[in-house]
Structures are given as structure tokens and as C-alpha cells.
Amino acid sequence: MILTQCAVCATELGLSLGKKCGRCSTRYCGPECQVQHWKEGGHDQLCKKIKRSGGAEQYHANNKYSEAVAVAATACAEDTKGQTCYICTQALHWKTKEGLVRGCSCRGTSGFAHVSCLVEQAKILIAEAEENNLLDKANERWLRWDTCGLCEQKYHGVVLCALGWACWKTYLDRPETEPVLSGAMSLLGNGLHEVGHLADALSVREADLAMMRRHGASEENILAAQSALAIACAAVRDLEKALSMERDVYSGRLRLHGEEHPQTLIAANNYASRLVGLKRFEEAKTLLRRITPVARRVLRESDELTLKMRSMYAQALCRDPAATLDNRREAVTTLEEVERTARRVFGGAHPLTEGIGGELRASRAVLEVALGARDVEALRELVGAMGTA
Incomplete structure (x- = not known):
């Protein structure tokens, strides 16, 4: 597939x-x-x-999983030196001989594990839910595939990619109508995106959406697949297509759930991100002024989505060529506050914290030039050089 x-x-x-x-x-x-x-x-x-091995798809997935585990263990080697797995308590996995990883928000001596141990833990939990028909626990247990059971934050980078291949190789032979198959495809797409394999991630997203439409999945699941595909399109710079899809997904979520539902807020954030990426700053700011207070009320100030929205609003303020000095001051102040919160909650090495930190440094540089009013052309070049969302 x-x-x-x-x-x-x-x-x-x-x-x-x-x-x-x-x-x-x-x-x-x-x-x-x-x-x-x-x-x-x-x-x-x-x-x-x-x-x-089970056919071409299984053979391919097995090999990709082995490669991804090796990459993850190598990338985490310095951080995991002298530690042991919190699941099996060994430094080197007894069977695979793989090293340890840590790709969540755990700090200190917490969160070190073998990918194989994380995989086995998730497989056991899902199998128990299926065997005992624990439908009310299925979603909660599925989180073990991509969320740390200790810090309760998502895995990221090469660790998420390894878990994505593990999940896909585990469930790829399931019927199309089973939720775990689409869930595995979604997780694999997330992992591929995390490590920059963007064309592969796009292929997975397209296959997932086509499969859902083929067997008549619910509107809820199709909207989720469309949103993931839109993100994949944006990653390969097909921004207009991504924007159109994000707009449709946001409208669909509003109709289906209302403005306070977490999935609606995620869709709104994605739509705002595309607007910023296309430099449609006024539209982005209007949308973010409406949805950010809702996120702060419904979620919490330290929630990852709330932090993303506040950071994006600051980006739209600072990147807008028509921004005033007060706009740029507000952008820097907001990013300073958001960066402190992200560092406290997720740690300094988390991609969210690093991304906000980079935006903060760029915004400070723009503000410094604007305050000095030394060179209008230099200010324009700085704003133009700022990355797109």
C-alpha cells in the first residue's frame, strides 16, 4: 500500500x-x-x-524499521550514555542489541528506552484492548505508539520516525476498514515528516485519504486525513493547494464540532499557518485574534497548541511589512513569554522550543533595526528573510 x-x-x-x-x-x-x-x-x-517475510510491503517495512532504529539510537547515543531502559532496565537490548533513545520531553534520568521496548509495550496494550473489546480504552492505549508514558508528551524526530515504521509494519496486513490500519499510516506519515522525508510523507498521506474514501470512512476521519495531506502539500511547497484544503477542513470542523472542540482549534491553527506562509498577514491575524482566546480558555496556557497559536500571531505581527513599531514590540514580548513557557514545559531541545527561539531571535533583530531607524532597506531585507510558517 x-x-x-x-x-x-x-x-x-x-x-x-x-x-x-x-x-x-x-x-x-x-x-x-x-x-x-x-x-x-x-x-x-x-x-x-x-x-x-510476508510480501513486498512487509519486507520493505521491516527493513525501513531496522534502518530507522539504528539512526535513532545513533542520534541519541550521547544523551543516553550510561543510562538504562526504564522498561527492561538494560542498557543494551537483550535481543536486538540496539542502543537507547529518548525523543520526548523527559529530562534528567527519565525517559530512556529501547525503541523495541516501546513498540512491544504499545503492541501489548492494543492487543489487550482488541481481545477484551475495550473500545473506551482504545484511543487512550493507541497513544503509547507516539506519546511518552512518563512525561505524556509526543515523541519527535528520529524516534517518532522509528515508531512510525514499527507501527506500520505491525498493522499493515489489517483490512482497510479497521481503524488501526489508518492509524498506522497516519503515524508513519508523521514520522517521515519529522525527519524531512517529505515526498514519502506526501505519498503516505495520499494513500491514506484514498483508502478512506474507498471504503466510506466517516466525515471525521476524512477531515483528519485531508488535514494531514494539506500539511504534507505545504511541506513540499504546494502552498495554494494546502491553503484551500486547510480552509475546507476548518469549515468542516466548525460545522461538525463547533469552535471550542480541540480538532476545530487544530484545524484553525493549520489554516492560520498557511495564511502566514503565503504572507496573507491580515487574514492570519484576524483568524488568530478570534481563535487564540478560545484555545487559552478551552485548553490551557501551557498547551502546545496554545503556544503555537500565540507564536504564530507574533510571527504575523513581525513579518508584516506594514507592521508598526508597537506591533514589533508586541511580537517580541509575546515570543519571549511563549519561549519561557515552552522551555519550562517541553525543555530546550524540543522542536517547538527551538522553533520559537529562532523566531524570537529574528524578531529581536528586526525590532533592533526598527528602533534605530538606521536603514529602511535593511529592515525590509530582514523581514523578507524571515522564514515562512
Whole structure:
């Protein structure tokens, strides 16, 4: 399902074009590439092995998972030196021999684990919920796939990517109508996005939405898939398409849930982000003035989404070429407050804290030039150089 390219020439096949190997389901654009792969690409040696692994999709997922775990353990090696897994209490995993990771908001000596241990924990919890028909606990238990059970914050970066591949390889053979299959695709898309594999993330999002529409998923689930696809489109710089989709998702959430629902607030934040990215600052500020007070009331001041909204409003204030000196002062003051809160809640190494810190430094530079009124052209260049959301 996630394999959408010819194994030989990488022609994009979508979800249904081309043909498959009759034994292992490896995909090709046509018989010529299939013959070439058998004669020259080593497929004659791999075909039986791939079949024994469960087919091309399973084989691919298993390999990608192993690669992602190795990358995560290497990236976390310095932080995890001298520590042990809080699940199995060992430094080196007894079976896989993998090292430790930590990709959440835990600090000090908390939160160190093997990806394999985190995976096994999540699998057991989901299996228990399924076997005992614990539908009321299913969503709560699913969080173990991407949320730390200690600090209760999301995993990020290479650790999330490894967990995404783990989740996908665990559930990829489930029927399309089962929620866990779409959940696994969503988690994989998140992980790929986190590590900058943007084209792959886009492919996963497109496959997920197509699957949902094919089996008549609920409006709630389709809106979620559309939102994820819009983010993937924005990441590959298809901003106008992303904006249109985010607008539709926000309208759909308002109609379905009302303005105070967390999913509506997420949709509003995503829509505002696209507006800022396209430099439609007045529209972004108008939207954020309306939704941020709702987020601060319904969620909490230290909630990640509230912090994102406040940070984005400051960005819209400072990046607007028509901003006044007071606007830029307000932007810096807001970012200073938000950065302190993010650092306290998530730690200095969290992507949210780092992102807000970068925006704060850029906004201070703009304010310094504006206060000195030394060079109007320099001010324009600084504002123009500020990143887009």
C-alpha cells in the first residue's frame, strides 16, 4: 500500500497501476522492468525471502524499521550514555542489541528506552484492548505508539520516525476498514515528516485519504486525513493547494464540532499557518485574534497548541511589512513569554522550543533595526528573510 513506485525505474504507480510479482507482490510499471529486475537486479535471489517475510510491503517495512532504529539510537547515543531502559532496565537490548533513545520531553534520568521496548509495550496494550473489546480504552492505549508514558508528551524526530515504521509494519496486513490500519499510516506519515522525508510523507498521506474514501470512512476521519495531506502539500511547497484544503477542513470542523472542540482549534491553527506562509498577514491575524482566546480558555496556557497559536500571531505581527513599531514590540514580548513557557514545559531541545527561539531571535533583530531607524532597506531585507510558517 505504501510502495507506490516501480522497483526498477521508480515510476510512480499510485495505488493501482502497473503489475506485481506473482510470488512476493513487488511492484513494477510493466513486464519489461519485472524481467530486468529478475535477470539483473537480484530479484531471483530475493523473491523467496521477501515472500517468507510476508510480501513486498512487509519486507520493505521491516527493513525501513531496522534502518530507522539504528539512526535513532545513533542520534541519541550521547544523551543516553550510561543510562538504562526504564522498561527492561538494560542498557543494551537483550535481543536486538540496539542502543537507547529518548525523543520526548523527559529530562534528567527519565525517559530512556529501547525503541523495541516501546513498540512491544504499545503492541501489548492494543492487543489487550482488541481481545477484551475495550473500545473506551482504545484511543487512550493507541497513544503509547507516539506519546511518552512518563512525561505524556509526543515523541519527535528520529524516534517518532522509528515508531512510525514499527507501527506500520505491525498493522499493515489489517483490512482497510479497521481503524488501526489508518492509524498506522497516519503515524508513519508523521514520522517521515519529522525527519524531512517529505515526498514519502506526501505519498503516505495520499494513500491514506484514498483508502478512506474507498471504503466510506466517516466525515471525521476524512477531515483528519485531508488535514494531514494539506500539511504534507505545504511541506513540499504546494502552498495554494494546502491553503484551500486547510480552509475546507476548518469549515468542516466548525460545522461538525463547533469552535471550542480541540480538532476545530487544530484545524484553525493549520489554516492560520498557511495564511502566514503565503504572507496573507491580515487574514492570519484576524483568524488568530478570534481563535487564540478560545484555545487559552478551552485548553490551557501551557498547551502546545496554545503556544503555537500565540507564536504564530507574533510571527504575523513581525513579518508584516506594514507592521508598526508597537506591533514589533508586541511580537517580541509575546515570543519571549511563549519561549519561557515552552522551555519550562517541553525543555530546550524540543522542536517547538527551538522553533520559537529562532523566531524570537529574528524578531529581536528586526525590532533592533526598527528602533534605530538606521536603514529602511535593511529592515525590509530582514523581514523578507524571515522564514515562512
